[in-house]
Amino acid sequence: MKSKKILDTVIEKIIFCCGILAIVFVVLIFGFLLKESFSFFKDYGIINFVTGKLWYPTSAPPRFGILSLMAGSFFVTLGAAAVAIPLGVMAALYIAEVAPVSIRDFLKSGVELLAAIPSVVIGFIGMVTLVPLVRTVFDLPTGLTAFAGSIMLGFMALPTIVSISEDAIRAVPWNYKEGALALGATRWQTMYRIVLPAALPGIIAAVMLGLGRVIGETMAVMMITGNAAQIPAGIFEPVRTMTATIAAEMGETVKGSMHYRSLFSIGVILFMITFCINFIADLFLHRMKR
Amino acid sequence: MNPKLAQKIAFVFLLIATLCVIVPVLIILFIIVKQGYSAITWEFLTTMPRDGMRAGGIFPAIVGTLSIVLTAISITLPIGVGAAIYLNEYAGDNALTRIIKLSIVNLAGVPSVVYGLFGLGLFVIFLNLGVSILAGALTLSIMELPVIITTARGALSSVPQSFREASLSLGVSRWQTTRYVVLPNALPGIMTGAILSIARISGETAPILFTAAAFYVPHLPRSMFDQVMALPYHLYIMSTQIPNVPKNLTFGTALVLLMLVLAMSLVAIVTRVYFRKRRKW
Amino acid sequence: MVDKIVATTLNCSYGKVHSIKQLNLTVFQNEILGIIGPANSGKTTFLRTINRLNDMLPGFSATGTLTIDGADIFAMDPEALRRKVGMVFALPLPLPMTVYDNVAYGPRRHGITDKKEIAEIVERALCASSLWEEVKDRLNESAMKLSGGQQQRLCIARTLAVEPDIILYDEPCSGLDPISTAKVEEAMVELKKKYTIVLVTNNVKQASRVSDRTAFFLMGELIEIDQTAKLFVSPKDKRTEDYITGRFG
Structure with missing residues (x-):
């Protein structure tokens, strides 16, 4: 005992x-x-690092300005948001409120299926289908652009946005809706006047988490966005994101070198960005539960 | 506008948006299967690549991925279940618990490439494991920890509180109650989560990029300290680094990876349905 | 008569809710003490305080003393205490395993490994809860397949298998039909020869049928306690009279 x-x-x-x-x-x-x-910050200066426009890690003297990389991440994320937020929220509304029960499970499985596809496969498919399409349709020198990257990434953010938004929409108490419907409002009026505002904290959390995934996404962006370290003049230019820079260059650096440490510094920035995003998303999720 | 008409139009738009989400998924699957199935032969699955990956099979990549993933899950599963037990069965409502929960949320959001950096810094260099199966598996296991904890907690909390009280009222200790009453009933849920995790990390590339994956290794791994080829990395280099790879080989690799991931997800879903039907409460 | 459980100025609360106030109460050995009272009168709280199951609940606290055989229960190891004090819950709570394993669960966890010994304990416990005849051929079936009344007697057998001194019944028949109720009550009367029993019930008639003494709780206070026959025939307090005659509650 x-x-x-x-x-x-x-x-x-x-x-x-x-x-x-x-x-x-x-x-x-x-x-x-x-x-x-x-x-690294001690050697190069954090201000130079964050505000420098030039990323020439192997030239002499090397330049480690990540402004163009941050701009790349920002552009691609913005584009992905433009694709994923409207589509995701609308699809969540449809699945939660409109779709007949018989096809609801089918649609949800479709969304789960999308979430299950590895990002390297999405990147590969984007390379062989979307990239040539973008090139010919818009008559560009290359299809590897922020535009193509945004579409693919938006697509990858969708499962998160759809499933968490759907949960939020379903969590709206039934009597909220009943009240509106009893006053003669149509289902659609009830949805956008009652259900959407009530589910908003959850939807915001869903969007934050989806965008968190986009910022951290690596393989697909590296394969699709063209990887040019420049501040893009428009969405049809190649860009390079922070994540892709780490992934593409880490293999060639010497351990402990400036270049090596600069990539870890990009990692710190990414870590802090996603930390904030997830923290805020978590706050919204808790608000929804209450 | 007539509200009925407005509703009709709105619903049509919602339907179109939903189709924009679902249809591309089906198209992706269709393209990969159509272009890739001709490459799938016994030889493709069981032989080494030849001619600088332009011919031959992907056997070492399959073996490599399986060995990394299975090692990772066997590290992360006990830790994750332990943490879930702590949070669900023991932890009080205090600051420490909140910090643990916040850490889990935060771990879940760290980008996969940052895990790669961390794995490189800690396992490959600091602990001197080198680029190896073990370093890659450790990296993936930390990345997957929050997912395992969250699903295991869900499974534990779905076991009715009354079962715990019945056991405790017999003078059985808290741990014994957890071990003999709570865990057996949470096991299906935990297993489902574990299988889904295996599926998910099978497709991860960025975390193993600098910790485990090799461009080409002419032999199968001999120990945990070997570099290995991995399916997702293999797909990446075939499609971006090597010119003139026959199209069906690349698609075939994508198809094998996808099938591996989807087959495991399917197993998880079947497990879930099976146990839900058999559930005794 | 030997004092078994003695509560002295016992106060219990959940956070700010004060659910037992200044309770002084003695339970004698080998009696059935019935506790009646409306909802939220503190009777279940009292029961769950005796085996310290309330310790698990966030915000629970107790002051005053509560002793069993003279020993302060709050100073005891809760597991040792709970082995001494068995509990039967309001709803039948068989564990999701076979009938046999349910009864064997306690002894096994307490370190008995000998198969024969366990088999004996199981049979004895099932006999004592008058369930043996009904289930002796179904020992390897899931306990979830038994009827509600059988499940409740199985839970009694499971409690008996760890050989407690005291058995706490928390409204044990609230979900049962009259025939099952009669069987559970029958078993209870039989058991008081060996055990001390505290029975919390919503059913005033049940208390009058089986208990030796009855206590009436209201809003966390003990209003009255007396021999069952006396309390039901000539209650001293007006509130007790109102309750047992069904004027409120």
């Missing part, structure tokens, strides 16, 4: 450690990124 008690206590301690590990990992990730980037 005594030994059993001890065993219980030991196991409970182990379980507690598992719980704590989540915190440990966050601290470790941030710590490892900071360790490399700190010395």
Whole structure:
């Protein structure tokens, strides 16, 4: 009996450690990124890093300005948002409120299926279908553009936006709707006057999480956006994102070099951006639950 | 405008938006299957690549992906379930719990390429594991941890509280109650989540880019400390780094990867349905 | 008569809700004490305080003393306490396993590994809850397949299998039909020879049928406690009279 008690206590301690590990990992990730980037900022200057327009990591002297990379990420995310937010929210409304029960499960499976496709496969398909299409339709020198990237990324953000928005829409209490319907409003009027505003916090959270995924997306952007480190003049120009820069260049850097540490510094920026996005999304999700 | 007409028009727009989401998925699947199935032969699945990936099979990439993914899940599953048990069965409503939950949310949002950086810094260089199956698996296991914790917590909290009380009222300890009453009943849900996680990390590329994946390795992995080829990375290099790869080989690789992912998702869904039907409460 | 459970100026609350106020109450050995009272009168809280199941609930706190055989329960190891104090819940709560495993669950967790010994305990417990005859050929079926009344007696058997001193019944027949209720009550009367029983019930008639003494709780206070025959025939307090004659509650 005594030994059993001890065993219980030991196991409970182990379980507690598992719980704590989540915190440990966050601290470790941030710590490892900071360790490399700190010395980089000391050598290169954080202002030069964030406001420099030129990214020539291997020229002499090297230039590590990430403004163009941030602009690339920003443009692509903006484009993806323009694609994914209206489509996603409308599809969520349709699936939650309009679709007949018989096809609802089919539509939901379709959305889950999209979420299951690996990003490298999406990137590949975009390369062989969308990119040539964009090139011929808009008569461009190359189809590898911010435009093509935005469409593909918007597409990748859709499962998150649709499924979380749908949950939010369904969570709107039935009596809200009943009240409006009883006053003679049509289902559509009820949807956009009552249901949408009530579900708004959840929808905002869905959009934030979807965009968080877009900013962090790597393989598909690297394959589709053309990877030119320049501040884009328009959506039909190639761009390069922060994530793609890390993925494409890390393999060729020397461990500990300026270039190596500069990529970790980009990682820190990405980490902080997504941290904020997820934190805000979480706040909205909690507000919805209450 | 007549509200009835407005409703009709609005619903048509909603339908079109939904189709814009669903139809491309079907088109993607159709294209990959149509272009790729001709490449799928026994030889393709079981032999080495030849002629600089322009011929031959993808066997080492399949083996590599499976070994990374299975190692990762066997690391992350016990930790994730442990953390879920802590949060669901033990944790009080206090600051520590809130910090743990916030950390989980945060881990879930870290971009996959940042996990790659972290894995490179910690496992490959600092712990000196080198670019290896183990380093890649550890990286993926941390990335997948929040997903496992969240699904396992869902499974645990779906076990009725009354079961716990019945067991506790017999003088059975908290851990024994968890072990003999809560866990067995949460197991189907936990397994479903684990299988879905396997599917998800099979397709991940960025985290293994600098931690495990190799462009080409002429032999199968011999130990946990070997670099390996991996299916998603193989697809990436075939489609971007090597000119003149026969089209059906690239599509074939995409098809194999997709089938691997979808087959596992299907297994997870079937498991879920099966156990839901058999559920005894 | 031996004092078994003694509560002295016991106060219990959940957060700001004060659900038991200044309770002084003694339960004697080998009696059935019935506790009646309307909803939210604190009777279930009292029961769940005795085996410290309330410890699990956030915000629960208790002051005053509560002793069993003279030992302060709040100083005891809760697991040891709960082995001594079994509980039967309002709804039948078989665990999702076979009939046999349900009864064997407690002894097994308490470290009995000998198969024969467990089989004996199971049979004894099922006999004592007068269920053995009905289930002896269905021991390997899922407990969820039994009828509600059988499930409730299975839960009694499961409690008996860990050999407690005291059994707490929390409205054990609230979901049962009259015939099942009669069987559970029959088992209860039989069991008081060996055990001390506290029965919380919404059903005034049930208390009058089976309990030796009856206590009436209202809004967290003990209004009156007496021999069942006396309390029901000539209650001292007007509120008790109103309740048992069905004027409120």
